[in-house]
Amino acid sequence: MTPTDTTALVRLEGIEIAFDRRIVLRDVHCAVHPREILTLIGPNGAGKTTLVRVMLGLLRPRRGRVRRASGLRVGYVPQRLHIEPTLPLTVRDFLALGQRASRAACERALAEVGVGHLIASPVQHISGGEMQRVSLARALLREPDLLVLDEPGQGVDVVGQRELYRLIADLRNRRGCAVILVSHDLHLVMSATDRVICLNGHVCCAGEPHAVSNDPEYRRLFGPLADEVALYAHHHDHRHDVDGRIIEPERDG
Amino acid sequence: MIDAWSEPFILRALAAGIAVALVAAPLGCFVVWRRMAYFGDTLSHSALLGVALGVVLSLNPMLGVLIAAMLCGLLLLVLQRFGEFASDTILGILAHSTLATGVVVLSFFEQVRVDLFVYLFGDILAVAGGDLLWIALGAVVVLGALAALWRPLLATTVSPDLAQVEGVPVLAVRVAFILLLAVVVAVAMQIVGILLITALLIIPPATARRLAGSPVQMAVIAAGSAALSIVCGLAASLGWDTPAGPSMVVTAALLFVVTLLGSAAYAR
Structure with missing residues (x-):
């Protein structure tokens, strides 16, 4: 298309x-x-x-x-996902369920949505906001x-x-x-x-x-x-990452 | 006692038990992940109706159980989709009405001298050569199908909606899973009996959970612990003259407690 x-x-x-x-x-x-x-x-x-x-x-x-x-x-990011605590599943395993994908492709997709550090985490250990980004990465892998x-x-x-x-x-x-x-x-x-x-x-x-x-x-x-x-018009002069920490502004050079 | 292990009927029992353990445990992982323990229980209860069916139609009991469990599973699927009652209510109705109907029907056949205890708690030492063949065949079919279904089944387990949007035929996968469970019920009945089949599905995966870092690892560890329970249970049965099926389940439960305590101690 x-x-x-x-x-x-x-x-x-x-x-x-x-x-x-x-x-x-x-x-x-x-x-x-x-x-x-x-x-x-x-x-x-x-x-x-x-x-x-x-x-x-x-x-x-x-x-x-x-x-x-x-x-x-279609890439779909549901409202929330409940994953059974009895299922040992890492973020990497979760991504590969939607689409067969190499580790490098998974890393790229996670980095694109700002949660590259989570690749080896069990899905039950990440927050709701992080899970949404991980689901977004899974959707992106499907192009x-x-x-x-x-x-x-x-x-x-x-x-x-x-x-x-x-x-x-x-x-x-x-x-x-x-x-x-x-x-x-x-x-x-x-x-x-x-x-x-x-x-x-x-x-x-x-x-x-x-x-x-x-x-x-x-x-x-x-x-x-x-x-x-x-x-309402809120002007925000800095950015946060997923956990709410302030992201340092990127500098050129 | 020492040369008991070379008796053909012991070897047949051992082979049949291990074959059942190796398929029940990986399939049982999905039962645990999908919270279908009661579903498994209901399928196994329907097995007694299958035994009755076998007696009435003079079929091999294993075939009767297979037919009854498959029908029961499909009926459950339909009732859960279209019924107004909660899932566990439907399961309860079907589990107990099939079990009771089985007992009532069998009571008409006194000349058959059906020994209920054997069906309820298994009789692994009575596994004949023909039975072993069927059990092995069932095990191979289930393992092969599970390997083929693994990814779509896991995706459906994690999120059926997501899986469907991603192109997994969710309903077909669910039906296939139920049919595989019915095969396991049929081959496991003679090993541990109707009342204990769910134990063989649930306990080894629960034991494996603390030791596994991925779904595949959990299935493999569960299969290993199930096979160990079969061997130890059989040994206990030979040594102390206890019923074999319940001894295997007791062993499986002990293994679960050991890993639970072990991981609690490790976590300190």
Whole structure:
């Protein structure tokens, strides 16, 4: 798939999902295009994760169609992974489960997401934030056309989340893959995304971040919070690594 | 006593026991990792229904058990996917209703003189040449299939969602695993008996956990400790005239305690 390809990677048409008789998603249309960062936002229970599971093919919709570009390679970073303490698995073993990969390739992928030092650690000994980066490395090893991250900021503080979104934007620029993010955190995603879909059982509104944040539907959904968020502009003058330690600025020469 | 070990029936028992240990332990690792101990228990309980089936249709009991365990496993899979009850409730219902039905059906066949104790706790010393052949065949099939399935099964165990997105046919892998478990139940019944099969699946992997640094290591160490339990259990049975199957399980449990205490002491 070339970056100039203008057809959608994944296109959803009239999706309806119900658990028992409760309808969770109704008549959802949306598409993911090459190289774009698309963020799904919405309150708890809005069906964000459900929609992602439909896109991934993990959930079959009751109505509607899911069209995927042929040969689409997807990298998936789940919200959280629980790995049994009885399973002796190192980060290296974990990476190799998704894709047969040499040790050097694993080291490169881990370094790309900033956790190269973890390669020999048992997966049960690393933090939630580190596990998310390790899962991201596993997804990258597959050379994905589309990267799907479900609530990537969970269990990470605000600064750590900013770092993560910056990393995701870097990955998109470097690798040219499309990205789908799920988030319920408004201000963090606004700066790191090309397009936002605001979800609450159906698509409330969609478009560029600024257009969405001024949309009356969006304001009704998030209430006064929407204004608070619009005012929030935090300027951070240094960077942190995964554990929150300050990264020394890189010097030239 | 000293030349007991050269008796053909002892050698057959030893060979059958070791063959079963070598397949049950690696498969048991997945049972532990997937938290399926109760699932294994349910499959083994259904074995008595299989014995009854064998008697009614005059089949080899091992074949009857294989059929019953496979059907029970597939039924469980369907009920867990579509049922409204919690998994352990379904397992409990199936485990005990199959066991009870087995006992009731067998009670109609008094002339067959079914010795329940033998089925419940095993009779490794009665392994005949034909049995040994079937056990060896079952062991080879299971080990070969497990080797082929290893990566997708491990990926599914770690995260079924992730595995499916990465192209693993998760449902097919799960079905294959259940069928392999059914084969192990069928070949292990004569060695340790219906009530103790799960012990052979669970205890050696638990023993191996503290000593292993990777999934493969854990499977290999578990197989070794299971084989050791078979040999020691058989020796105890010959020396002190104790029932062989339970003696093997007691040995396995002792090995577990030893590694537990050993690693606790090492950690200090």
